[in-house]
Amino acid sequence: MTVTDTTTNKPSSGVRRLTTARAMVEAIAQEMERDPSVFVMGEDVGAYGGIFGSTTGLLERFGSERVMDTPISETGFIGAGIGAAIEGMRPIVELMFVDFFGVCMDQIYNHMAKIHYESGGHVKVPMVLMAAVGGGYSDGAQHSQCLWGTFAHLPGMKVVVPSNPADAKGLMIAAIRDDNPVIYLFHKGVMGLPWMAKNSRAIGPVPEEPYELPIGKAAVVREGRDATVVTLSLSVHHTLDVADELAAQGIDVEVIDLRSLVPLDGETVLASVAKTGRLVVVDEDYRSFGLSGELAALIAEHDPGMLRAPLVRVAVPDVPIPYARPLERFVLPTPERIKSGIVSVVGR
Amino acid sequence: MTVTDTTTNKPSSGVRRLTTARAMVEAIAQEMERDPSVFVMGEDVGAYGGIFGSTTGLLERFGSERVMDTPISETGFIGAGIGAAIEGMRPIVELMFVDFFGVCMDQIYNHMAKIHYESGGHVKVPMVLMAAVGGGYSDGAQHSQCLWGTFAHLPGMKVVVPSNPADAKGLMIAAIRDDNPVIYLFHKGVMGLPWMAKNSRAIGPVPEEPYELPIGKAAVVREGRDATVVTLSLSVHHTLDVADELAAQGIDVEVIDLRSLVPLDGETVLASVAKTGRLVVVDEDYRSFGLSGELAALIAEHDPGMLRAPLVRVAVPDVPIPYARPLERFVLPTPERIKSGIVSVVGR
C-alpha cells in the first residue's frame, strides 16, 4: 500500500498541495537534513515506507542507519528510542497502530514520560512516538482505536493530533525539536492514502520551507455563534462538512480543532463556549473517562453556568470497535451523529 | 511484611472485625472452597502471601496447584489467566502493583476485555485481576499510582475499588462470581497492614458467611446538605474525617463512595448533586482525562444548571508521583486539600 505520486499536485493557482502523509514525510526529511541526530525507527518504516505512508522515501534518501526497520519488539525498540534520546539522539519511533500500545506501555508511560521528572530535570528524553489511529474501514477491535485519552491521562508526554497536511508538517517539526517526549497520533483517514476512502481535506496546501506550529494551540477552524463543537483529527472534517450543511439551515457552528490534548488549550475552548453557551464534543475515542469528560470539567471548574444547554458527547459508546460495517458506523462519530448532536444542543 | 494475627479481633460487642486484607483473603478462600475452578496466580502470592497480604494463608490451605507463584512475566501469566478462564476456570490473578500494567496491558485491554465482544458473546472470560494501588509512603513514581481512570476508559472490564473490609469481601465474591473480567483495585492504605500507617477504618466488622455486594452500586457513606463529595478508596476515609471536622463548623457534607468506576453509579451521584448543588471530586488518580472529568460530563449531560458553584477537583495534578515526603504530600489528596476543596465549594 504505497503512496503514489498522484498525491502531490500543484493546482493552477501555484500553491503546492500535499497529502498529510507527504507533509509528515517532508517534515521528517527536513529535520533529518538539518540535524544528524534525528533518525527513524519502527516496523516497516524502511523499504515499505510505513504502513500508512508516514516514512515513504526516507530509506532511499537517508539509508538504513537512519531509517531502521525493527523486529516486532515494541518494548525493545521504543525503549531503545528512549536510551538513544537520553544519549543525544532525537529518535522518531513509529508504533504502527496505536492499538498496540499495550505491549510497550511501560516504556512509554513509566520511562519515556517520567525519566525527566524523576531525574529532577537533569535527563531529557527528546523523542517523538508516532502512531496511526482510528477506524472507519472495518479493521476491528484491535486496529481501529484512537486511545488519545489514555495517553493524555498520564503525565509527562505531550499528545499531538493533527487533522490536516499543513498542521501535520508544522506539528511534526515542533515535536522533533521539542525537548520532551511527544506522542504524535495521525488518523489513517486524514493521511490521503490512495487505498483508503479519502477525505477531501486530506490533501491541502503546505509551505515548502520548514516551520513549527506551536504545540498546545487549538485552532478555531470555523467561527460561529450558535454552538461550539470541540473536536480533533478526522472528526474535524466531518464536523466542518456538517457545519456547512447546518449553516444552510441557519445554524451557525463554531468548530475548534484541538490539535493537541497535552497541553490542552483550555482558553480557546472557554472563550468559544462563553460565546455560544453550547458545547458538543466530537471524539473518536471511547466516550467515558476521556476527552469529553475533561472538557466538561474544564467548564465546570470555570463556570458551570456557561452551558445554556446540556453537554452533548458524540463519541464511541464504551464498546470495542465492532467489525461489520453497520455496527462500526453505529459507534463511530459519523457526520449523521455529529449533525444530530449539534441539532439537539441548539434545541431545534 | 506479613499480616499478623493482631489484625483480627473480636471486640467485646462480639462483632467480628477484620482488616481489608483479611476480608479479601476470606472471600477468596470461601469461593475456593465452594468452586474448584477458582484458583489464584501471581508473583509472591504463595509462601509470601501477597506483598500486601491479599493471599496470606491461601497456599497453606489450598496447596501450590491452586495458589501459584509465577515468574515475573505479567504478559505470560495474565494471558494464561485469560486462557484458563476461557477453558472453564475462574482465575484470580494478581498484578502486584497496578503501576506495572504497562508490561501486560495488551492482554488486559485487547484480550481479557474484548474477547467476549469479538466472539459475539460466545466466549466468556470470568476472571479477576487484582492489583494494589496508591501512594502516601514515598514509593516513588512507579509504585504509587492509582490509574483506575486508565482501566475505566477502555471498554469490556468492570473496575471495582473497595474502601473498607466489608465492601472488600462482598465485592471480591461478586467479582469472582461475575462472568466478566473484573479489575479489582485495592489501596495499600486500606489493607490494614501492620507495616504501613493504618487508617482507622482499615479494620472493621465483616460478616462471616459469604455474601455478594452488587458491582455498580455506590454507597452514600455520609448524608449531608451542603456539598457532595464523590470519592473512592482511601480518600473515602480522609473525606469522612474531614466531613466530621467540618460538621463542627456547620458544613454538612454528603460523601459518596463510588465502589466501582465501571459500572459507574451515575444515579446516586446525580441524586446527591441535585440536592446539594455542589460537587467536589476527590480522586487519587491523575487529575486530567479521568474520573473527575467523567463526573463533570455526567452532570453536564444531565443538567449543567445543577451545579450552583464551580466543580472542585482534588486529584493528583498531572505530575508523576514524587518521592520526597513534602512533594508527595503536595500532590496527593490529603485531608488538608480535601478540606480546602470543600470549603471553597461551599463558599465559606
Add this chain to the structure above:
Amino acid sequence: MGEDIKVQLYTTMVRIRTYEEAILREYHRDKSPVFDIGAGRIPGEMHLSAGQEPVAAGLCAHLRPDDAITAPHRPHHLALAHGVDMKRMTAEIFGRESGLGRGKGGHMHLFDPAVHFGCSGIIAQGAPTAVGAALAFKRQGSDRVAVSVVGEGAANQGGFHESLNLASLWRLPVVFVIEDNGWGISVPRSASTSVPSNIDRAAGYAMPGELVEDNSVDGVYEAAGRAVTRARKGEGPTLLEIRTIRLWGHFEGDAQAYRGEELAQAQASDPLPIYEQRLLKDGLLDEAAVAAIKEQAVNEVEDAIAFALSSAEPAPEEALEDVFA
C-alpha cells in the same frame, strides 16, 4: 505414515487453498478499479494463508476438537483445518449476523468455542492464552492439548518468550508452532531474528525444538505428531518451526515491491501442486480423485459464501450488545 493420511492432508490443503482463493476473489470483487480497503463485501485488512497450508494440515491432523488452538492474524488455514464451522466463519468474514462473532469480530477475531479455536490480531499475544488453556486442561485432569501458532516475526515479541518459559516451567501440554514464512510484512527474517532459526531458542527453555525445513506437509505431520504426543502424555511443551512460504502479499493490497526475486522463487515452490504431483506419482491419487477433491472443496466453499451472503447484516444497535455477559 499411512496412505490415507496423505490423502487426508492433501484434501485439507485443497480445502484451505480453495477457501483462500474464494476469499481473495470476494475481497477484491468490489475494490476495483480503485482499491479501497474499506469498500466491498469484505472490508478491512485481509491476511491470507496461501502457501502455508502444510502447517495447518499437518498440525491439525493430530488435534481433537477438544484441543485448543490460538491462531494469529493469519488464521483461516488453521481454523479450517481444526474444524471451525466454515459457514459461520465465512459469515463472520462477511460481517453477518450468523457469523461466529455475530459480525463483531471479523477475520482476525474468529472464535469457535465448539472446537476451542481463537485468534488475535496482536502479534504473539495468542501464546499466553494457549498456555492458560493448557493449564486448565492439566488442572482438569484431561489429556487435552493447547497449540499456539505464531509467525517468525512474532517470535521476537517478549510475550512469546514468557509463554515458552511458563509452559516449560509448569510442564504444560502446549505445542508452540512458528510459521516461518521468511517475512514479517516487509521485514525479512534476517532483519528481525538474531539466530538462523528459532529452534535455536528451544534450549533456552529446556524444551525440545524441531525444525521442518521444506514446507512439506508430511514433515509437519510427523514433527507435530511427536509434539502433540509428548504434550498429551504430560511430557511438556515442544517448539516447532516450519519453514513455509507466503505466496501472496502480507495482506491484500500489499504491492510486495520489497520482495524482489524471492517472490518468484516462492511461487515456484507452491506446496500444493508439489504434493499433488507426489501423490499422483505414488499412485495414492489419480486425476479423477484430484478432480473430485477439488470439486468437493469448491462446493463446500461456495456454499459457505452463499450462506454468508444470504445472512442478514447485524442491526446497527447490536453494536451495543455483548460488552458484558
Add this chain to the structure above:
Amino acid sequence: MGEDIKVQLYTTMVRIRTYEEAILREYHRDKSPVFDIGAGRIPGEMHLSAGQEPVAAGLCAHLRPDDAITAPHRPHHLALAHGVDMKRMTAEIFGRESGLGRGKGGHMHLFDPAVHFGCSGIIAQGAPTAVGAALAFKRQGSDRVAVSVVGEGAANQGGFHESLNLASLWRLPVVFVIEDNGWGISVPRSASTSVPSNIDRAAGYAMPGELVEDNSVDGVYEAAGRAVTRARKGEGPTLLEIRTIRLWGHFEGDAQAYRGEELAQAQASDPLPIYEQRLLKDGLLDEAAVAAIKEQAVNEVEDAIAFALSSAEPAPEEALEDVFA
C-alpha cells in the same frame, strides 16, 4: 589480573558494603519499635545489595565514566561502583533538594548524567534503554559501551529477550549482566526459570554467554573484562550471569520466612570477608591496610549522610516542576 586491581576491587566492595550498612541503619532508625514503611528519614521501599558487591565491583572496574549503565530496583552497588556522586545520591535517598533528582526520584530512580547512570523500579525495563544508549554510541562513532544489569527474576520478562535480540541483531556494544541471587522476592530461581542458568539462553540470540558461578569478584572481573572488550571493539553484545547472594531481605521489612536453611548458607558465604581473607593471605593487604580502607569508606559514607541531612527538603510546590523540559 594485577595486584593493584584486587585491592581496588576490595576497596570498592568495602565502600559499597559500608554504604549499604549505613543506609540500613538510617532506614530503620525511625522505624522502631513499629516498622512503618512510610516513616522516618528514609521512607519507601528499600532494596539493598549486600552480598552482590562482587558484581558491581568486578563489572564497573572496566567501565569509563562515559559508558552507560542501567541498573534495576536494587541499584546502590552499581551506582557507587560506576562513580555516581555519593553525596547527591545519598541526598536523593533522603529526599533532599540537593539530591540527584531533587528529591523526585528516590532510591529506585537514581539518574546521574555525568556518568550515564540510570535505574528503574520496573523489572527488566532498563534493558531496552541500554540497547538504545548503545545504538546512540555506535551511531556517534564512539567506542562507548552500555551495560544492562537485571536480576535472574527479571530475565523472564519479555522485554529482556527483546533487548537481547535487538542488541545481537544490530551488533551493539551492550553487556547484559544477570545478577542471579537465586530469588525474585520470595520466588526461587527453580520456580521462575525453566533452565538451570540463563546462560543457556545466550545461544538463542547468537551471543556469547558466560557464567560466573562463585560470586567471586575476580571471576566477575575477568568475565566482564572479556565482555566489555568485545563490546568496545564492536564485536557485539555478551550475556553474563553471576551467581551471587542476597544477604538481606528482598527489601527492608521482609521477614524472609520463605528462605529457610538457605539464608544461613548465604550468610556463611558473604563474599566480603572471604575476599578480605584471601587478600590478607596472599599478602596484598595487611590488617592496617584493611582498617584504613574501612575507615576511609566510613568517612566518605558518613560525610555523604551528613551532606544529605544538612540539605534542605524540597519545597512542596516544586512537585509541579520538571514534568516538561
